[in-house]
Amino acid sequence: MTEPLITARGLSLVxxxxxxxxxxSLxxxxxxxxxxxxxxxxxxxTLLKALLGLIRIKGEIVRRPGLRIGYVPQQYAPDPSLPMTVHRFLDLFAGHAAGCAALERVGIADAHDRQLATLSGGELARVLLARAIAAKPDLLVLDEPLSGVDISGxxxxxxxxxxxxxxxxxxxxxVSHDLHVVMGKTDRVVCLNHHxxxxxxxxxxxxxxxxxxxFGDRSDLKLYPHHHDHAHSPSGAAIHDH
Structure with a gap:
């Protein structure tokens, strides 16, 4: 199994x-x-912020040397009184070419010159995702990435x-509350309630x-199969052949 990108052991916060x-521990x-x-x-x-090093916490967190992390926060509300276009926003975090490529990859290249405050919830979610992937991260951390996105998106x-x-x-x-989609796309689920x-x-x-x-009996959940280049242990962890 490959070396973990990030490992947490005994994290506790009171x-x-x-x-x-x-x-x-995960x-x-x-x-x-x-x-x-x-x-x-x-x-x-709180767990995500601890793993990102944004808060101090008891326990041990080990990140692979040189680990690049892209982060999409739970909430981001552009200030309508502070004009800023999408491309200027991305330029704060990545080079111009990388920002443009990321916007194209997430499907909103035409939003390049628009004001952040005028974007719909789905468009803003994609801009934040573009910001997170522009530097080609090793680990992508997404806190409720569908916040503000309509059902169709x-x-x-x-x-x-x-x-x-x-x-x-x-x-x-x-992190997500959308159990239907999560259960169909994820490899491993961690159910958290303080522990x-x-x-x-x-x-x-x-x-x-x-x-x-x-959550009660969720027999209505559709557990769609996924196909990629690894198997899973009984705990759900990915097992790679290299």
């Missing part, structure tokens, strides 16, 4: 009397999509994310008592 995260490898699910307030965004955006995993040969860690309740391949997690306790 604020006053509130336990936000308790003894979280690893993310190149080529796999790992999705964190859980109820509101379960610590999902959700499946298309998840298809795009899965395609980017293959094209960039990167690992993807995402890891269960994790593994989607079909296994959907039948786990801890999952059922949080």
């Amino acid at each position: 604020a006053g009397r509130l336990t936000i995260l308790n003894d979280i 690893a993310i490898h190149r080529g796999e999509i790992v999705t964190v699910i859980g109820p509101n307030g379960s610590g999902k965004t 959700e499946a298309a955006l998840y298809h795009l994310i899965a395609d980017l995993r293959d094209e960039l040969s990167c690992g993807i860690l995402l 890891i309740c269960c994790q593994g391949a989607p079909h296994a997690v959907a039948q786990d008592p801890a999952f059922l306790e949080l």
Whole structure:
């Protein structure tokens, strides 16, 4: 199995009397999509911020040397009083050519000269994704990437994310509430409620008592098969042949 892109061991965070995260351990490898699910307030965004080094936390986080990370935050609201075009926004994070190529890849090259504040929710989500992939990251971290996206655009955006995993040969860690699409596209599901309740391949997690306790019987979930260049261990982790 390849060296993990990022490994967390025993992550814990307590604020006053509130336990936000308790003894979280996980690893993310190149080529796999790992999705964190859980109820509101379960610590999902806090976990992502800890892995990104944005907050201090008890425990150990090991990142592969030279690891490049692309990040799409849960919320980004452009200030309409601060004019900024899409291309100027991307130029803040990547070279002009890389930004243009990323915009074209996510399907909104024609938004190049538009004001950020005028974009629809789906368009803004794609601009943020373009920013995240412009530097060709090893790990793409997405916190509720469909926030503000209408239903018709959700499946298309998840298809795009899965395609980017293959094209960039990167690992993807995402948080999502959209169980239908997540269960169809992810390799490994981590069910979080301040601690890891269960994790593994989607079909296994959907039948786990801890999952059922949080989400109820979700026999309606469509677990579409996915095809790529690795197998899975019983826990759902990707197993590569190199």
